[in-house]
Structures are given as C-alpha cells and as structure tokens.
Amino acid sequence: xxxxxxxxIMRIVYCISGTCNSGGMERVxxxxxxxxxxxxxxxxxxxxxxxxxxxxxxLDGRIECVDLDVNYETNxxxxxxxxxxxxxxxxxxxxxxxxKVLNLIKPDxxxxxxxxxxxxxxxxxxxxxKVLEVHFSRFKRLQYDRKGLWRLADKWRNRNExxxxxxFDKFVxxxxxxxxxxxxxxxxxxxxxxxxxxxxxxxxxxxxxVVAVGRYTYQKGFDMLLRAWRRVxxxxxxxxxxxxxxxxxxxxxxxxxxxxxxxxxxxxxxxxSDIQSVYREASVLVLSSRxxxxxxxxxxxxxxxxxxxxxxxxxxxxxxxxxGVTGYLVPANDIPALAEKLxxxxxxxxxxxxxxxxxxxxxxxxxxxxxxxxxxxxxxxFR
Numbered sequence: 176x177x178x179x180x181x182x183x184i185m186r187i188v189y190c191i192s193g194t195c196n197s198g199g200m201e202r203v204x205x206x207x208x209x210x211x212x213x214x215x216x217x218x219x220x221x222x223x224x225x226x227x228x229x230x231x232x233x234l235d236g237r238i239e240c241v242d243l244d245v246n247y248e249t250n251x252x253x254x255x256x257x258x259x260x261x262x263x264x265x266x267x268x269x270x271x272x273x274x275k276v277l278n279l280i281k282p283d284x285x286x287x288x289x290x291x292x293x294x295x296x297x298x299x300x301x302x303x304x305k306v307l308e309v310h311f312s313r314f315k316r317l318q319y320d321r322k323g324l325w326r327l328a329d330k331w332r333n334r335n336e337x338x339x340x341x342x343f344d345k346f347v348x349x350x351x352x353x354x355x356x357x358x359x360x361x362x363x364x365x366x367x368x369x370x371x372x373x374x375x376x377x378x379x380x381x382x383x384x385v386v387a388v389g390r391y392t393y394q395k396g397f398d399m400l401l402r403a404w405r406r407v408x409x410x411x412x413x414x415x416x417x418x419x420x421x422x423x424x425x426x427x428x429x430x431x432x433x434x435x436x437x438x439x440x441x442x443x444x445x446x447x448s449d450i451q452s453v454y455r456e457a458s459v460l461v462l463s464s465r466x467x468x469x470x471x472x473x474x475x476x477x478x479x480x481x482x483x484x485x486x487x488x489x490x491x492x493x494x495x496x497x498x499g500v501t502g503y504l505v506p507a508n509d510i511p512a513l514a515e516k517l518x519x520x521x522x523x524x525x526x527x528x529x530x531x532x533x534x535x536x537x538x539x540x541x542x543x544x545x546x547x548x549x550x551x552x553x554x555x556x557f558r
C-alpha cells in the first residue's frame with residue numbers, strides 16, 4: 176500500500192513450502208495475496224516445490240511468483256532415516272536461496288505460512304519484519320498419531336515450536352481456542368480466515384446431496400465419514416455423498432467404499448477451483464476431521480448458506496458453527512452421532528433451510544473486508 180507520508184509502497188513476501196496448489200491453505204493465501212495486490216501492496220509468493228506448474232488458484236497479474244527449486248517433495252524415501260539424512264541438506268539449500276531472494280526484493284514484511292522455513296526465517300538479516308501465521312492447531316503433530324521414532328519426532332517438534340514462534344515479530348493464529356494452547360506468547364494475534372467468495376442468495380438446499388471437501392488424508396477422517404454414511408444409508412435410500420478432493424488415500428477410500436457396498440451412494444470427486452458451485456449444488460456439508468486449524472470448508476459452506484454437521488475437533492469448528500443454529504457439532508470421532516445429525520437435516524427440509532439461512536447471515540462476520548482490515552492494520556503498525 177502506498178503511504179502518503181513516507182512515499183513508499185509496502186512490499187510483502189509470503190513463503191510457503193511446497194506449491195500454490197489446491198489445498199485450503201493455498202486457497203486462503205491466493206485470496207489474501209489478491210486482495211493485498213488490489214489494494215496497492217507489492218506481493219511476492221515464494222514456493223519451494225512448484226517445478227514449473229501453474230498456481231491452482233488464479234493470482235492477480237501484479238503478484239510475482241518465485242520458486243526456490245528446493246523440492247522437499249522429491250521422493251528420497253519415506254523412511255524415518257531417509258528423512259533424517261536428506262532434510263538438513265534441503266534446509267541449508269532453502270535458507271541460502273531464500274536469503275538471496277529476500278536480499279534482492281528487500282521486503283518490508285516476510286510472512287511464513289509455518290512451513291519448512293520456520294526454523295531459520297527470523298535469522299535472515301534482510302531488514303524485513305518477520306510474521307508467522309499458523310493454519311493448523313497447536314497439537315497437530317501429536318494428532319498425526321504416528322508410532323515409533325516418528326512419534327518421538329512429533330513430540331520433539333511440538334515442544335520446539337513453542338520456542339520458534341517466540342522468535343517472530345508477530346505470530347498469528349486462527350482461533351481463540353488455539354491461542355490459549357500457545358501459552359501466552361506476547362507476540363500472538365488472532366485473525367480468522369476470511370470468506371473466499373461471496374454469494375448474493377443462499378443455496379436452495381433441495382438436492383439430495385451431502386458434500387465433504389478436503390484432501391484425502393488421515394487428518395480429514397473420510398474413513399470415519401464413510402462408516403457414518405453406511406449407517407445413514409441403512410436408514411435412507413435416496414441421498415448421495417460427494418467427497419471433493421485429492422490425495423494419497425484415494426485408493427484406500429475407494430476400496431473402503433467397495434467394502435461397505437457404497438459404490439452407488441458415494442462419489443469421489445476431483446478438486447476444483449470453482450468451489451462455490453460445489454456448495455450451491457449441495458444441501459448439507461459434513462466435516463469429519465480428526466483435527467483442523469480452522470475448518471475453512473465450514474466457513475465456505477456457511478457463506479453459501481449450507482448447514483453443516485461437524486465433529487467438534489480441535490480447533491476451529493466451535494468458532495464457526497453455532498450448534499443447533501447454523502448446523503450441528505457432535506463429539507470428535509463419534510461416528511454414530513455424526514450419522515444421527517446428518518439424518519436429522521436430511522429428513523427435515525424446513526429445519527435444513529432455516530439453518531441454511533442462519534448460516535448465510537452468520538458468515539458475514541468473516542467477510543473479506545473485515546478480516547483483511549485486521550491484516551492491513553497489523554502490517555501498517557510495522558511502519
């Protein structure tokens with residue numbers, strides 16, 4: 176943003192490990208970067224694994240994209256010891272190349288998306304303020320529920336993160352629930368995600384379709400959702416479940432669908448950049464995650480006026496869903512309760528539409544204008 180007092184344009188660099196691909200964090204980053212570029216900021220997005228691929232979500236033409244060609248995702252073996260051997264070398268390459276880019280761009284603010292740069296970014300002496308924003312909950316690593324040496328590594332990283340976040344000028348979390356888990360750091364701020372699109376009218380909620388959206392990973396709990404959907408199908412026979420996403424568990428989910436005899440009642444749909452259309456064609460959104468950082472799909476559904484049924488996992492759903500008003504929260508991992516509340520909304524069109532209207536109205540508190548004002552205030556306070 177141009178400042179009339181200093182005569183300067185503020186330069187913002189976002190650092191994300193991996194790619195500007197199809198995930199929720201990437202969608203949030205794309206919308207945030209587009210907003211800032213449209214409001215006079217110079218924005219650069221730095222990735223590590225883009226490898227010539229186009230960003231999945233459209234970016235403003237004024238945004239510069241730089242890839243460091245570190246390639247954390249290159250398959251050097253998935254064993255613990257392979258990771259242990261290769262990761263330090265990639266970290267050194269990452270720091271060296273990012274330092275060069277930052278010294279060339281000379282940003283006012285460098286934002287880490289809490290990725291592979293978190294350990295070394297504050298030590299880069301390029302003159303920029305360092306901001307860390309987290310898109311997962313405090314105890315995410317422990318919620319991986321990995322075993323053996325991986326479990327020990329997750330515990331070590333979980334403890335180490337308390338020290339790392341203190342090194343940044345500002346640390347931004349998504350929910351007040353999560354803030355309480357970070358043990359009172361003086362640099363902490365709460366800024367939720369913003370709506371990624373706007374709707375003039377709520378969805379009709381007349382299709383017999385329940386939708387789930389997210390990567391096909393352990394975190395999203397689609398294996399539990401399929402078990403809940405089996406219970407639903409035992410009670411009602413004319414609704415469909417669409418699971419929209421992509422990921423490493425696609426084959427196992429497809430096999431589970433066959434094992435549960437759900438091949439005529441469930442469709443695994445590819446990820447799409449036109450997510451608004453997905454919600455507008457649905458009547459209920461279900462979230463079966465084991466953990467979240469915010470639960471962006473809940474906000475997106477509410478923006479479209481779609482009621483939700485969600486596990487009350489850590490963290491995010493309880494900040495977004497008003498239980499019994501805009502949807503239902505059920506105890507985390509409680510498969511029978513998830514199925515029960517889905518059936519309530521599927522059977523009662525009047526209730527479904529009332530909750531959809533409530534959700535549509537409530538989503539305004541997460542408007543792009545309101546949330547981005549909090550971000551620009553944070554940035555401008557660094558001048």
